[in-house]
Amino acid sequence: MNKQEIINIIKGKLADKSQYFENLIAETRASNNDTKSSMGDKYETGREMLQQEINNLQRQLNEVLNQQAVLQKITSDASEKVQNGALVKTNKGLFYVSVSMGEIVFDNQKVMTVSAESPLVKAMFGKKMGEGFTINNISQSIENIW
Incomplete structure (x- = not known):
């Protein structure tokens, strides 16, 4: 990516x-x-x-x-954990932690741009590939981080 x-x-x-x-x-x-x-x-x-x-x-x-x-302030460097600038794939979707701009389409994939202040990012912040988290009674697992 x-x-x-x-x-x-x-x-x-x-x-x-x-x-x-x-x-x-x-x-x-x-x-x-x-x-x-x-x-x-x-x-x-x-x-x-x-x-x-x-x-x-x-x-x-x-x-x-x-x-x-x-x-x-955000770089395109690879990330090993969920942090600002991380592109995170969960079993529910693809999220880019940066600023809240809503959905963008990149390489024919929908990417949700979300702020580090959002509840979703707060729930998964600092987690690594393979780890899971729950928000609004919905469990998600992190499949990949770029």
């Missing part, structure tokens, strides 16, 4: 999300400037709502930037 290609796919998705939020913030700020008027409270309420939307988008952008920072 080429983990560097998986990292590159995730980096691309994060870059797209970052650009998306930056564009939305710019558009929302532009529309905020268009609503300046001396018409009174109705427009002040509208501008406040737009500002809250900008703040919400900024929070989401900051989360993407934090995910990018976490991903920068």
Whole structure:
């Protein structure tokens, strides 16, 4: 398994999300400037709502930037145990411990990208190939780690 290609796919998705939020913030700020008027409270309420939307988008952008920072620290080196950067195959699926981006497709296989903070990763963290763990009353065994 080429983990560097998986990292590159995730980096691309994060870059797209970052650009998306930056564009939305710019558009929302532009529309905020268009609503300046001396018409009174109705427009002040509208501008406040737009500002809250900008703040919400900024929070989401900051989360993407934090995910990018976490991903920068992850290497494609082989892993012997479940840790950040490990690609883990269990009897239930394939998981890449990095940032939570959901499902990606790599080499015609579904790979779930999961954060080290997720309950699943916490349950299997530090385990080695052949070991098992249980989460939500479902037992899984680790078949391989890259």
